[in-house]
Amino acid sequence: MGRAAGAQLLGALSQDCPKQLGARARPAVINCRSACQAVARGVVNWRGGSKAATPGRPGAGLREGDAPFTSSLSCSAVVVDMLHHLDPQPGDQVLEVGTGTGYSAALLTCRVGADNLVTVEIDAGLATSARTNLAKLGMTPQVLVGDGEQGWPSGAPYDRIMSTAAVREVPTAWVEQLRPGGVLLTPLDTPFGCDGLLLLTADGHGAADGHLINGVSFMKVRGQRDRRSFRELGWPLWEDYRVRVGPVGQRIRTVP
Template structure:
């Protein structure tokens, strides 16, 4: 039997109920079921794990539409939409550094659940990618010019804007360096980064309203990124803790490695579990300590 996109979306939502604790979050269920994820996925995408030949395989919608659609709705699978900043054309199996993707359904749900946007809120997303997360945010927060998304790659931003418009959605899609935020529409109630950073850009803190929430993947010495959720204190700082272990592509300006001690992490070899750490970010940097 061939499952339709709608049936696959419903099945994916049921699978995430078991695995991700998204059961009971009615508004998020509604958004997930309302937004056609397949609409945001390019016809040709790479599978995120290497094959036996060491290359990432290409999924081509025109050649294998059912395999492509099934991949779109696998709860734990991100699909790669760009390698080496676009230097590798999507014409066959390839290798290189992943520079854009549509995050897996499970991870997107996790992000939006922790961000917990409310209807009418002003939201900034950093890292538009395909525009899929933007569509979920717009579905929840409304479409009154209150959702802004910024993407550093002009081609990706243009394609995401077209996809959103084709669904009748008109969030503001900006091309630019998201590390600077988008001051023209600040202050924001929520800021969500979908590219990871090594240190929280001070512009995000300046552009959050007092009590506003910032959610971002932060590089960590634990061997993976950690999703940090911070609340702005109204005096230029934000405080909070880590809510999940994740894996994201690095923001372009923060690709170079830096010593963790320089980034505010504890100097001890064993600082204890990340679940017990608190994070304070301010204009002059961040500080991470065990609670």
């Protein structure tokens, strides 16, 4: 995200964060960094610096035996970038998939208001601790336990849906639960060795179109951990990428 866009986002966050964070926030101008850090301190007792993710805590349900971690706090720079692209407006109805610690839910609450945010977490223990974390900040969005791949139909239609867990295939339920013109943002598994941040806009006729923004790295939603064929998922194969090198340089395109 460019500096100007970042400043715009931070300015937007700053309108509501002081009210929401009460005594924790500075009374006058609050910039994005302080807003994010204030939220992070309240949510995960994070003190800033370069730490990008919190490892599992005992009892938090973040790890199943020796299996890989099942939840982590997303890198705050990535979260801010995602919020920039999601561009939620005050009063928008928003669904978040993957509550985790409640950090991104807190930032979303700052922007749209607690009454307008539904956040779904598959791990009941995590949902409970996220509720506690958010309550410490005086925030009471709906934190629900469920399989976010189904969305949350009773809160639909949504102006914005943001998943903080990656998918290999975008659940159709998310598209169905978007308002016409509504925006969906999710990390999508790609054949390029990372996830791609995908931005889709609902066309009002049951479909959504969009594009990848940049590379990110997220854990997969619980039901989509197993690898699948990229061809089956609609991706071009390696040999579908055609490369031409000539006097004008290199050109790359995909064959239809």
